[in-house]
Amino acid sequence: MRIGFAHLLCGAALAVMSAQPSAAKTYRWVDQQGQVHYSDHLPAKHTQTDIEVVDEHGVVSILGTPSEDAADETIRQAADAQSKEAQRRQDEQLLSRYANTDEIVARRNEQLAVLDARLAIAERALAQSQDALSTMRERIEQTLRAGQTVSAQAQNQLLEHETVVRSSQAALDAMRAERNKLEAEFERDLRRFSELNS
Known part of the structure; x- marks a missing residue:
């Protein structure tokens, strides 16, 4: 049975990913010649929408645009600040009560x-x-x-x-x-x- 080049490439990429530390990200993209690339860092020149992020389990997610990433980070920071403020108020109440x-x-x-x-x-x-x-x-x-x-x-x-x-x-x-x-x-x-x- 013949195994296609694409299957070999995917298998090799997954093997490489499994050998990497769990915290590392693997990026996948297709260049102008149609070649699929995998790397632990973004290419120097790319369009954000063409990049996919593959985690250590092989799960693929689309890399957001810079504006989307900035918006997500702003939301995360706001939620974190809100959580810290709520904890601060609870601490004040606890210390004033007892x-x-x-x-x-x-x-x-x-x-x-x-x-x-x-x-x-x-x-x-x-x-x-x-x-x-x-x-x-x-x-x-x-x-x-x-x-x-x-x-x-x-x-x-x-x-x-x-x-x-x-x-x-x-x-x-x-x-x-x-x-x-x-x-x-x-x-x-x-x-x-x-x-x-x-």
């Missing part, structure tokens, strides 16, 4: 205790709803075993109990997620406060 890590721990424990109390109530409510549902199911099973027809009222009550259990479980799951989120936020604040005061 004098030391003990205050953060005390506040965390206080808020988690409130959530834990709510969780205990929600867990009891769910257990009661599950017991009521089990009782209702047992009644219906007894009715069926006796060869009797389950009334529409009993069927509706069963559906209501199932709905209550689902909503109680969803509420409990939401509270647990809220607790986990709150705990993670306080852990983040503790780390950041320590960093700012180190």
Whole structure:
């Protein structure tokens, strides 16, 4: 089987790219004679739209024009500045809210205790709803075993109990997620406060 020159060229280029450091870029372009070239640097004279960038995985992306690249860089810089400003404000709030890590721990424990109390109530409510549902199911099973027809009222009550259990479980799951989120936020604040005061 004959392998075309273009296939050999692509294979060789990919082999070269895989041997290069992962951070290096490989540029591909076609000259005026139609020859495909690969290099780790841009040619001295080129039209930007004719250049493709090939990463270490062989993924090709088009090199933007200078104005496009400048616009992208401006957007990146603006996003970076916005992120730094947001972090600065958060740091100021953190330092003004707490004098030391003990205050953060005390506040965390206080808020988690409130959530834990709510969780205990929600867990009891769910257990009661599950017991009521089990009782209702047992009644219906007894009715069926006796060869009797389950009334529409009993069927509706069963559906209501199932709905209550689902909503109680969803509420409990939401509270647990809220607790986990709150705990993670306080852990983040503790780390950041320590960093700012180190």
